[in-house]
Amino acid sequence: MLVCLLAAVIFALPACSKKEQPLNESAASGLNSAPTETVKDEAAETPAPAEEVKDGAAETPAPTETVKDEAAETPAPTEKAKDEAADTYAPTEENEVDVTVTPATETTENELSDEDRDKFATGVNADEGQSENGEEISQDTDEVLNHEIEEKCPAEFSQTRSDVEYTKFVHKTYFSTTCNMERGYTILLPADYEETKQYPVLYMLHGIFGDENSFAGDSGNKIREIVTNMATDGLIEETIVVCPNMYATDDPAQKPSFDAESCLPYDNFINDLVTDLMPHIECSYSVLTGRENTYLAGFSMGGRETLFITLMKPELFGYVCAISAAPGIVETKDMFMYHPGQLKEDQVKFAEGAVEPEKFIVCCGTNDSVVGKYPLSYHELLEANGAEHIWYEIQGADHDNNAIKSGLYNLFKQIAYDKANK
């Protein structure tokens, strides 16, 4: 009897007891999509501060000469992974991901200014205010609806348009059981977000030294323009964009740096994302769940983790874009540091029988002065290991917002094409 009563109480409890209030503060309707797992009470109860993130606050600084000069010497990652890297993460069927990386045997002194750190987080050289081709482009949606990669995001989608209503990223928090602390994220909701509709979600991962405010604070990446313009034109569904803090540590004193130990929290983000943030988002907003409606993209360090997370959890993300992915997936040494490697070269693939993303894009600028040819090397590894993906290069783009705009546009373009051809 007591058991029955308990069971009845447990089943009666909603897995998701509360949704975040949207920007217009309308009452939550309770039209929930079920989260993949029960969300911790702390997360559900957390009152999220609706602090609006300063938009366009950070005018991205041009790269310093030092960084540029050093970048030119980026060695191509051709060295073969050593056997000592054998204890790196191996893909398993397990839900929980453990990341074990041997600490660096060698580190580089990295006295970086705040300015230098800032520019890693999103992308430098944002052709601010310019149309990419120096011309107005008016594209028919029919012209966009094909599966061809376009290296440049058409100005039509990256520009602020008078016919379109834009919203701003808002700062929120969730409780992370992975990090045992409250953590921040920023979220961009469609202008007419309402609980009676459900929206796909894009998780967008920042670069090294960044945080949840990096993308929101850089008006040059055009994230909100691209997603909102493409949705307004009916190419994609109105889509929620979530920008997490990818540095998943339980030690508030730990800071990112160019050494293997300081980079471990980035590799641990997969656990925070899957166990804590995604359930929180699915519980708190009216989102469409399932891989068809869940997208992942990232730039540089975020591109590296996008690759890693996609290979480890391909069942979660239907559409993926790793932009200018940083080294470190496999063992290597670049101008910044020695990377023990998250995977062995022959592990850079999907597990046997795994569900794979519908579209998995890997791209990089041809003039990338920070990650050089590492993204190309990822493409080559994926190809050699038989992991299906789309590889392309953005002519002339550096480690910058032109790469971000291109990757994001092409990700949505593939989504638009697939959904139009269902």
Ligand code: FER
């Ligand atoms: C590295 C080169 C580039 C690295 C990280 C980056 C951790 C990331 C750059 C960025 O996020 O902009 O060796 O090691």
